[in-house]
Amino acid sequence: MSAKRIVVKIGSSSLTNEQGRLSVEKMSGLVNQVANLQTRQEYEVILVSSGAVAAGLGKLGWPRPNITMPEKQAAAAVGQGLLIELYQKLFAEHGIVIAQLLLTRSDIEDRKRFIHIRNTAETLMRHGILPIVNENDTVTVEQIRFGDNDTLGSLVALVTEADLLVLLTDIDGLYTANPKTDPDATRIQDVWEITPELEEAAGGNGTALGTGGMKTKLTAARMAVDSGIDVVVASSSEPNVLSRIMEGESLGTRFYSKQRLSSKKSWIAYGTRTEGRLVIDNGAVRALIERASSLLLPGIVEVEGDFHEGSIVQVVSQDGRLIGKGAVSFSDRDLRLLIERRQLGEKLHNYHEVIHRDAMVIQSREGIFT
Ligand SMILES: Nc1ncnc2c1ncn2[C@@H]1O[C@H](COP(=O)(O)OP(=O)(O)O)[C@@H](O)[C@H]1O
Numbered sequence: 544m545s546a547k548r549i550v551v552k553i554g555s556s557s558l559t560n561e562q563g564r565l566s567v568e569k570m571s572g573l574v575n576q577v578a579n580l581q582t583r584q585e586y587e588v589i590l591v592s593s594g595a596v597a598a599g600l601g602k603l604g605w606p607r608p609n610i611t612m613p614e615k616q617a618a619a620a621v622g623q624g625l626l627i628e629l630y631q632k633l634f635a636e637h638g639i640v641i642a643q644l645l646l647t648r649s650d651i652e653d654r655k656r657f658i659h660i661r662n663t664a665e666t667l668m669r670h671g672i673l674p675i676v677n678e679n680d681t682v683t684v685e686q687i688r689f690g691d692n693d694t695l696g697s698l699v700a701l702v703t704e705a706d707l708l709v710l711l712t713d714i715d716g717l718y719t720a721n722p723k724t725d726p727d728a729t730r731i732q733d734v735w736e737i738t739p740e741l742e743e744a745a746g747g748n749g750t751a752l753g754t755g756g757m758k759t760k761l762t763a764a765r766m767a768v769d770s771g772i773d774v775v776v777a778s779s780s781e782p783n784v785l786s787r788i789m790e791g792e793s794l795g796t797r798f799y800s801k802q803r804l805s806s807k808k809s810w811i812a813y814g815t816r817t818e819g820r821l822v823i824d825n826g827a828v829r830a831l832i833e834r835a836s837s838l839l840l841p842g843i844v845e846v847e848g849d850f851h852e853g854s855i856v857q858v859v860s861q862d863g864r865l866i867g868k869g870a871v872s873f874s875d876r877d878l879r880l881l882i883e884r885r886q887l888g889e890k891l892h893n894y895h896e897v898i899h900r901d902a903m904v905i906q907s908r909e910g911i912f913t
């Protein structure tokens with residue numbers, strides 16, 4: 544049997560103490576657990592670790608609320624070094640070599656860079672080196688931020704085609720409401736479907752140190768389960784939480800995946816941005832949904848945006864519903880030209896396929912991509 548690949552994301556609050564400094568005690572507990580899995584032949588672990596901003600602020604003694612973005616980025620630049628230094632020291636005690644991967648959203652959106660990240664991660668893992676990923680906070684501005692490491696964790700799981708994503712946090716799972724404000728909230732053990740009610744329950748903010756609370760965990764879970772990756776949200780302070788999850792114990796909240804999209808389709812659905820829109824007629828909508836056809840030239844009613852061959856575009860119906868996304872075979876200019884020439888009566892059989900079925904994902908009414 545091939546090794547199970549697990550992405551473990553650890554939130555800031557699980558790595559720091561009350562004063563906001565890195566907690567050696569908490570970190571060494573988690574490192575011991577990861578090392579335990581990593582040294583067993585049947586698991587490959589990739590760590591997605593937050594904590595740079597918190598560690599930097601703690602070290603510098605800067606106050607937490609009301610800091611500017613450059614101050615936060617400066618704190619991350621200080622903190623990331625401290626974080627990786629401590630990880631390197633703690634993993635070295637187990638004979639494990641670590642590697643640091645700092646990523647931005649645009650690194651994942653670009654197909655070539657996506658593949659470089661995947662190849663690097665594969666090479667590291669093949670050599671038994673543990674990749675530790677964080678957002679490259681110092682270079683990211685709002686437009687290219689993942690914004691939270693739950694999303695980053697999910698995208699890393701997608702890039703590396705992991706079997707499981709574990710989101711370790713300061714609470715033992717998703718509750719029916721934020722238990723810090725609602726004493727009647729109860730834990731949800733299994734999630735088969737991410738419903739609007741569930742999204743409502745996860746609406747509250749997280750801790751002072753964390754970024755997104757449960758909301759971002761749910762968004763991350765949706766991406767992963769659609770890509771065929773199960774997700775567990777669990778408490779980092781639960782003893783031996785990782786090996787117990789791997790042994791099948793029901794801890795925290797487990798989100799069950801339904802299908803496995805190919806890596807390319809997951810990337811189209813969740814990994815990248817769209818650069819334009821194709822509005823298609825009802826016949827084409829039916830062909831895509833009911834017959835799983837490729838998108839052909841005659842179904843296109845309108846072309847919007849600036850894009851080139853290979854760009855990812857949205858495919859929408861005439862009433863504005865998102866039908867899917869895919870890699871288009873022509874630039875917007877060429878597509879407009881072809882539509883015009885076709886309308887003038889030219890036969891364009893060779894140019895028929897605008898988006899090939901294998902390079903397209905279709906969205907169901909429940910929001911699931913297939
Ligand atoms: N429905 C909910 N169930 C559980 N926790 C919730 C819920 N809504 C909000 N939260 C908050 O989310 C917090 C965890 O998110 P966050 O602080 O971002 O953690 P991390 O730093 O680990 O990513 C919990 O401590 C809790 O206060």
Ligand SMILES: N[C@@H](CCC(=O)OP(=O)(O)O)C(=O)O
Pocket residue numbers: 553554555556592593594595596597619677678680690691692693749752753754755756
């Ligand atoms: N890249 C940031 C992580 C931000 C973040 O998502 O934090 P968290 O909600 O604690 O996982 C850092 O290292 O501080």
